[in-house]
Amino acid sequence: MSSATEGAEPLVSVEDVHTYYGKSHILHGVSLAVGVGEVVGLLGRNGVGKSTTLKTIMGLVQPRSGAVLFAGKRVTGLPPHKLARMGIGYVPEDRRIFRLLTVSENLRTGLDRHGVTEERRKILLDKVFTYFPVLAERRGQAGGTLSGGEQQMLAIARAMMLEPRVILLDEPTEGLMPRMVAQIRTIIDVLHSERISILLVEQNVPLTLEASQRVYILEKGCVRHHCAASAIDVNDPLIKQYLGV
Amino acid sequence: MASIGQFLHSIPVDLLIIQTINGIVTGMILALVASGLTLIFGIMDVVNFAHGELFMLGAYMGVVAFAMTGNFWLALALAALIIGIFGAALQIVTLRPLIGRSPLNTILATFGISLVLQNYALWQFGPVARKMAEPISAEFTLFYLQYPWYRIVIALLSGAIISALWLFLKFNRYGVWIRATTQDRVMAQAMGIPVPLVYTGVFGLGAAMAAVSGVLFAPFGGVDSSMGLQWVLEAFIVVVVGGMGNLGGSIVAAIFISLLEAYAAVWLDPSQAVIASFVVLILTLLFRPTGLFAAPK
Amino acid sequence: MTSAPLDKGLPLKRSRLSHTATYWLVFGAVLALLVAAPLVLPVFWSGFLTEILIWGLLAMSSDLLIGYTGIVSFGHSAFFGLGMYGAAAALLLVSPPNLWLAIVFGLVGAAGAALCVAYFSTRIRDIYFAIATLIFAQIFYVIIFTWTSVTGGENGLIFDQPHFAIPFIVNVPFHTATMHWFVLAVVTASYLTLRRITQSPFGMVLQSIRENEARTRAIGYPVERYKIVSVMISGLFAGLAGALYAIQKEFAAPDFVYFLTSGETVIYNLIGGVGTLVGPIVGAGFFQLLRQFMAQWFGDQFPYLIPLGLVFIAMIIFLPQGLLGFARRWLNK
Numbered sequence: 001m002s003s004a005t006e007g008a009e010p011l012v013s014v015e016d017v018h019t020y021y022g023k024s025h026i027l028h029g030v031s032l033a034v035g036v037g038e039v040v041g042l043l044g045r046n047g048v049g050k051s052t053t054l055k056t057i058m059g060l061v062q063p064r065s066g067a068v069l070f071a072g073k074r075v076t077g078l079p080p081h082k083l084a085r086m087g088i089g090y091v092p093e094d095r096r097i098f099r100l101l102t103v104s105e106n107l108r109t110g111l112d113r114h115g116v117t118e119e120r121r122k123i124l125l126d127k128v129f130t131y132f133p134v135l136a137e138r139r140g141q142a143g144g145t146l147s148g149g150e151q152q153m154l155a156i157a158r159a160m161m162l163e164p165r166v167i168l169l170d171e172p173t174e175g176l177m178p179r180m181v182a183q184i185r186t187i188i189d190v191l192h193s194e195r196i197s198i199l200l201v202e203q204n205v206p207l208t209l210e211a212s213q214r215v216y217i218l219e220k221g222c223v224r225h226h227c228a229a230s231a232i233d234v235n236d237p238l239i240k241q242y243l244g245v
Numbered sequence: 246m247a248s249i250g251q252f253l254h255s256i257p258v259d260l261l262i263i264q265t266i267n268g269i270v271t272g273m274i275l276a277l278v279a280s281g282l283t284l285i286f287g288i289m290d291v292v293n294f295a296h297g298e299l300f301m302l303g304a305y306m307g308v309v310a311f312a313m314t315g316n317f318w319l320a321l322a323l324a325a326l327i328i329g330i331f332g333a334a335l336q337i338v339t340l341r342p343l344i345g346r347s348p349l350n351t352i353l354a355t356f357g358i359s360l361v362l363q364n365y366a367l368w369q370f371g372p373v374a375r376k377m378a379e380p381i382s383a384e385f386t387l388f389y390l391q392y393p394w395y396r397i398v399i400a401l402l403s404g405a406i407i408s409a410l411w412l413f414l415k416f417n418r419y420g421v422w423i424r425a426t427t428q429d430r431v432m433a434q435a436m437g438i439p440v441p442l443v444y445t446g447v448f449g450l451g452a453a454m455a456a457v458s459g460v461l462f463a464p465f466g467g468v469d470s471s472m473g474l475q476w477v478l479e480a481f482i483v484v485v486v487g488g489m490g491n492l493g494g495s496i497v498a499a500i501f502i503s504l505l506e507a508y509a510a511v512w513l514d515p516s517q518a519v520i521a522s523f524v525v526l527i528l529t530l531l532f533r534p535t536g537l538f539a540a541p542k
Numbered sequence: 543m544t545s546a547p548l549d550k551g552l553p554l555k556r557s558r559l560s561h562t563a564t565y566w567l568v569f570g571a572v573l574a575l576l577v578a579a580p581l582v583l584p585v586f587w588s589g590f591l592t593e594i595l596i597w598g599l600l601a602m603s604s605d606l607l608i609g610y611t612g613i614v615s616f617g618h619s620a621f622f623g624l625g626m627y628g629a630a631a632a633l634l635l636v637s638p639p640n641l642w643l644a645i646v647f648g649l650v651g652a653a654g655a656a657l658c659v660a661y662f663s664t665r666i667r668d669i670y671f672a673i674a675t676l677i678f679a680q681i682f683y684v685i686i687f688t689w690t691s692v693t694g695g696e697n698g699l700i701f702d703q704p705h706f707a708i709p710f711i712v713n714v715p716f717h718t719a720t721m722h723w724f725v726l727a728v729v730t731a732s733y734l735t736l737r738r739i740t741q742s743p744f745g746m747v748l749q750s751i752r753e754n755e756a757r758t759r760a761i762g763y764p765v766e767r768y769k770i771v772s773v774m775i776s777g778l779f780a781g782l783a784g785a786l787y788a789i790q791k792e793f794a795a796p797d798f799v800y801f802l803t804s805g806e807t808v809i810y811n812l813i814g815g816v817g818t819l820v821g822p823i824v825g826a827g828f829f830q831l832l833r834q835f836m837a838q839w840f841g842d843q844f845p846y847l848i849p850l851g852l853v854f855i856a857m858i859i860f861l862p863q864g865l866l867g868f869a870r871r872w873l874n875k
Contacts, residue, residue, distance in 0.1 A: 079439075079441070081433075081435075081438055081439045084434070084436055090435040096429050096431070098425045098428045098429060100428055101424060101425060101428070105424075108418075109422070109425050109433070109436040110437065112418040158436065162437060292673070349669065350858055353812060354855055354858045354859070356805060356808070357855040358855060360850075360851040361847065361848050364847040367845060368848065478677070481676075481677075485673065517684060519680075519684060520681055520685075523678075526677055527662055527674065527678075531662060531665060
C-alpha cells in the first residue's frame with residue numbers, strides 16, 4: 001500500500017493508533033502515511049475521529065497505544081512544541097487565532113525560533129504577504145477582529161512561519177464563502193508545489209479529491225478505505241456509503 | 246443643610262491630601278504585587294495563595310542582603326533574583342505535577358506552600374518585626390508633616406517596573422510567548438512555544454516582582470512573617486476587582502483600592518479600613534464578576 | 543432520577559444487605575471504642591480526643607461543601623467563630639449558664655454568618671467562591687478583633703462551663719468523661735444527620751452540582767438555591783462545633799475566627815478524604831495527633847505547620863483522594 005506514497009519512506013506515518021478521551025474510545029487502530037510533498041485527504045462523517053487523528057499526530061492528545069513516526073523517527077509522547085519545531089504545522093478546525101495578538105504578532109509566534117535570521121524572517125513574511133495580501137493590510141490589527149476567511153488565512157500563514165515539512169489542515173474551508181474556498185484551494189496547490197506535505201481533513205469532498213493525491217476514508221475510528229484520489233469521484237458508491245447522509 | 250455644611254467643614258483637607266499621596270504610594274506597590282498574581286492566574290489558572298509569602302520572603306531577603314552588602318539597591322536586585330529562582334523551582338516541584346487538574350487543587354497546593362513558607366519565616370527570623378533603614382533619608386514638608394522622599398521614589402520605581410513589564414510583554418519575544426500562551430495554551434504549543442517552560446518563567450517573574458515589592462515596602466512597614474496574608478488578600482481583591490488575568494485592570498484597581506483604604510482610614514481605625522475594600526470586592530463579585538475595570542473582551 | 547434506586551435495588555439486594563450489616567457493625571465498633579476511651583485514657587488524652595471530635599465535626603461540616611457540593615470554603619472559621627462567640631454570649635449573659643442556650647445561641651450566630659456568606663458567595667463559582675468566603679471570614683475576624691467592648695478584642699472572652707442539665711432530670715457539672723460523651727453524642731448525631739442528608743434526594747442534587755453544574759441547571763434544578771441551603775447546613779454544623787469548643791474550653795478567642803482555622807479545616811478534609819464525612823474526622827485526628835507529638839518531641843515552639851504543610855502538599859500531588867479515599871464508595875452506599 002505504501003507504494004502509493006511518492007517518496008521511498010513516508011514523512012508522517014501513523015501506526016495502529018488507539019486514542020481515548022477519558023473513557024470513550026475514539027481511534028480504534030488508525031494507520032496511515034503521508035509521503036514527502038504529498039497531499040493526503042482524510043474523509044469521513046462528523047465524529048469519526050478525523051480531527052483526533054490530527055491532534056494525535058500533533059501530540060495534543062496522547063494515544064494509549066500505537067505510534068506516530070515523523071521522518072522515520074518515533075515521536076509518540078513528545079510534547080507538541082517539539083513536534084512544531086521539528087516541522088509539523090497545525091491549522092486547527094476552529095483556527096484558534098491568538099485573538100488579542102495582532103496579525104504580525106500571530107505570525108511572530110512561529111518565527112521566534114532558534115536559527116531564524118532577520119533575512120529569513122523577511123523572506124517568510126514577504127511570502128505569506130504575497131499569497132495573502134489582506135494580511136499585510138491588516139498586520140497591525142488584532143487577530144480577533146478579522147473575518148472568518150481572513151482568520152483562516154492567518155492560521156495557515158502562521159503555520160507556514162514554522163517552515164514545516166508537513167501541515168495538518170483541519171477543515172480549512174468550513175463556513176467560508178466560495179471566493180475564499182478558491183483561495184484556500186490555491187494555497188494548497190502552492191504548498192504542494194513547494195513539496196510541503198499536507199494531511200487535509202475536509203467535509204468538502206470534491207475539493208479534497210481534486211487537491212489530494214491519495215485519500216483515506218474513516219469510519220468509527222477506523223480507516224475503512226484507502227486509494228488514489230483519482231481512483232474515485234464524488235459519485236462513487238464508496239463516498240455514498242461512508243459520507244452520504 | 247447646616248449639618249451637611251458642618252460635615253463638609255469637618256473634612257480635613259490636609260489629611261485627605263496626605264492620604265491621597267499615601268494611597269498612591271501603597272497602590273503602586275500593591276499594583277506590583279497584583280500584576281504578578283494576575284499574570285500567573287491569566288496564564289495557568291493558578292490562584293497563587295503563596296504570593297503574599299513570596300512578598301514576605303522577598304522583604305526578608307532584602308533585610309538580610311542589606312545587612313550583608315550595606316547597599317539597598319543591590320539588596321533589592323539580589324532579593325528579586327533569589328526569590329525569582331525560588332519561585333520557579335517551587336512551580337516545577339509543586340505546580341507542574343498538577344497541570345491539568347482542577348484549579349481548586351492548585352489553590353490548595355499554593356495554600357499549603359503559603360503555610361510552610363510563613364511558618365518557616367517565623368521559625369527562621371522570629372516573631373519580632375525586622376526594621377530596615379530607608380535608603381533615601383531626604384524629606385519634604387507636606388503641611389505639618391516631614392514626608393519622606395523615599396515613598397515618592399517607591400511609587401515612581403514601581404511605575405517604572407510596571408512599564409518595563411508592559412514593554413516586555415508587548416515587544417519581547419518571550420513577552421509575546423506569554424501573551425500567546427495566556428490566550429490559547431494549546432495553540433501556543435502547536436506553534437512551538439515551550440508552554441511548560443513559559444509557566445515556570447512566568448511564575449518566577451511573578452515571584453521576583455513580589456519580592457521587589459516586599460523589599461520596597463520593608464523600610465516603611467517593617468518585616469514580619471505574617472505580613473504575607475494581608476498583602477495577598479489585598480492583591481486578591483485587586484485582581485478580582487480589576488478582572489482576573491487583566492493586567493491593566495489590576496493596576497487601576499490597586500490604586501483605587503489603596504486610595505479607598507487610605508481615605509477610610511481618615512475616619513476608621515486602619516485595621517477596620519480594610520473592610521472598605523472587602524465590601525468593594527463583594528459588590529464587584531455580585532454585580533460585575535468580570536471586574537470593574539475589565540476591558541471588554 | 544427517582545427510578546435509579548429501583549433499577550439497582552433488586553439484583554443487588556443481597557450484597558446490599560450485607561454491606562449495610564458490615565457498615566453498622568463497623569460503626570458500632572468504632573462508636574464503642576470512642577465511648578470506652580475516657581474510661582481507659584488518661585485525662586489529658588481523653589480531653590484531647592474530645593477536641594479531635596470537635597475539629598472532626600467542623601471538618602465534616604466543610605466536607606458537605608467540598609466533597610458533595612463541590613465548592614471549597616475558606617470561610618469556615620467564621621461559622622466556627624460565630625458559634626463560639628454565640629455560645630459565649632449565652633454563657634456570659636444568662637445566669638446560671640445554660641448548656642442548651644449556649645448551643646442555641648451558637649447556632650443562631652453561625653446561621654447569621656452562614657446566611658450572609660451563602661447569599662452572596664453562592665452566586666459565584668469555583669475559586670471565586672473560595673476567595674469570597676475567605677474575605678467574608680476576614681470581615682468577621684476584623685469585626686471581632688476590633689470590637690473590644692463587646693468581644694474582648696484580642697484577649698477574647700472567658701466564662702464558666704455550664705452544667706449538664708436536662709430540666710427536672712439531671713443537673714450535674716461536666717467532668718472530662720461526661721464532656722467527652724456529650725460531645726461524642728452530638729458529633730455522632732451530626733454525622734448520622736449529615737449522612738442522611740447526603741443520601742437524600744437533596745444530597746443527590748448536591749452531588750450532581752459537583753459533577754456538572756451546568757447540566758444540573760439545565761435539568762431544571764435551581765442550583766443557587768441548593769448551594770445556599772448546603773452552605774447554611776454546613777455553617778450550622780460548623781457553628782455547633784464552635785459552640786462545643788467554647789463549652790469544653792471555657793473561652794472564646796479571635797484566633798479561632800482567623801483564616802488559619804479555615805485553612806486547617808480544608809487540610810483535615812484533604813488529608814482524610816473528601817466526600818466521605820468520616821474521612822475529615824480521621825484527617826483532623828491525624829493532624830492534631832501529629833501536631834501534639836511534634837510539640838512533645840521538639841517543644842511547643844516547633845513550627846509544626848512546616849512538616850504538616852509539606853505532608854499536605856505531597857498528598858494533593860500524590861494522594862488527592864486522602865487517607866480514606868479508597869473507602870469512599872463503601873461509606874456512601
